[in-house]
Amino acid sequence: MAEMLYDTDLIIIGGGPAGCAAARMAASVGMRSVLIEPDRLCRNLYRIPALNNVLGGYTSGPELAGSIVAELKSTELCRLELGRHVTSLHADDDRVTATLDTGTRLTAPYAVVATGVGPLQPRDAAWITAPEGLTLRPLWQAEADDAEGRTLLVLGGDRPIGTFLRAHPATDTRLLVAYPAADAYKVEEIREDPRVTLLLVEHLTLSCGEGAQVSAEAVGQDGVRRAVLADAAHLSIGNAPTAPLGDLTRGADGYCPPTDQHPRVIVAGDLRSARFQRIMTALGSGSEAALHAYYAARELPATG
Known part of the structure; x- marks a missing residue:
């Protein structure tokens, strides 16, 4: 042979x-x-x-x-x-x-x-409603200049949020982290960072704000609705x-x-x-x- x-x-x-x-x-x-x-x-x-x-x-x-x-x-x-x-x-x-x-x-x-x-993109997460065809960058791809002096809405509580914060310890930013109950264990490492505000949500509806801003309506686990406004939105949903x-x-x-x-x-x-x-x-x-x-x-x- x-x-x-x-x-x-x-x-x-x-x-x-x-x-x-x-x-x-x-x-x-x-x-x-x-x-x-x-x-x-x-x-x-x-x-x-x-x-x-x-x-x-x-x-x-x-x-x-x-x-x-x-x-x-x-x-x-x-x-x-x-x-x-x-x-x-x-x-x-x-x-x-x-x-x-x-x-x-x-x-x-x-x-x-x-x-x-x-x-994953917003369309892949059942707890997010977003404009059709919307594509966002993961948070870990954001540069310090993207975050300096700005408020960023982060969708999901995946671990790269901690990586971003450790990489930019002196960056003056505010992260609004909207996450479902399934991600609760993932956000423990960032809970004490003063730049982070955690938003446990049942559902989040994302829309475009005025100019370059983004806006969203977050429905909490208790059914209470909350308006969210940020300078930009990034992903951390996996x-x-x-x-x-x-x-x-x-x-x-x-x-x-x-x-x-x-x-x-x-x-x-x-x-x-x-x-x-x-x-x-x-x-x-x-x-x-x-x-x-x-x-x-x-x-x-x-x-x-």
């Missing part, structure tokens, strides 16, 4: 911390990889102004991202396909095929899918998985549990579930995914 020919040893879809870690680990054991990323490497990590939970002494996202990107670009066994995205992923008994937006098809014995998550089309098994929540996938498709990073969305877990799962492919390729050699 002739040995099956592939374009590379490992296809990696997604250039965040998990995908980059997979490529680095693959190279360390002699595997060639192609990493496909529609934007730049570690694009979201560059937008995180403060870190307090990663090893290596890194205190900001850009600092850590710069280190990861420099190391990956010097990794000779990894070929980067930046500015490209995967339109479909197909897994067979003997190979995985990724089709790019250019029409190019790449084959490998295994693929690591680490496309991560993207921010994320949704962004997986490519094709042979990926998704759960009811849209995430892709690793144990439910085709044996040749390995899911890593935030795409696995909402429970462990941290930089350190992404790095670890990406490295583990590459080793999984390395050992599996030797236990089950693909032949044709």
Whole structure:
């Protein structure tokens, strides 16, 4: 039987911390990889102004991202396909095929899918009513200049609010954080910050105010209605998985549990579930995914 020919040893879809870690680990054991990323490497990590939970002494996202990107670009066994995205992923008994937006098809014995998550919008939250088509930026993407001397309405109580406050300790801002009861446990870390006003709501209706301002009507748990006025609105309501089309098994929540996938498709990073969305877990799962492919390729050699 002739040995099956592939374009590379490992296809990696997604250039965040998990995908980059997979490529680095693959190279360390002699595997060639192609990493496909529609934007730049570690694009979201560059937008995180403060870190307090990663090893290596890194205190900001850009600092850590710069280190990861420099190391990956010097990794000779990894070929980067930046500015490209995967339109479909197909897994067979003997190979995985990724089709790019250019029409190019790449084959490998295994693929690591680490496309991560993207921010939910107001239309995705049942407790928010907003103008049709409204798209807002997550709070963690806001700069200090966006907040200085202003009142920001924050929709949701997700953890990036604490990251924003730690990153801008001297910024003179007021955050009006409107959140549902389900987010109550998330706001404990920001409850004592004097710049934060917490608004526990049953429902919030968002509308445009005069000029650049935004206005909203908040209905509390007791049914009392309250008018809210702010200079701008930002999101902190969580994320949704962004997986490519094709042979990926998704759960009811849209995430892709690793144990439910085709044996040749390995899911890593935030795409696995909402429970462990941290930089350190992404790095670890990406490295583990590459080793999984390395050992599996030797236990089950693909032949044709």
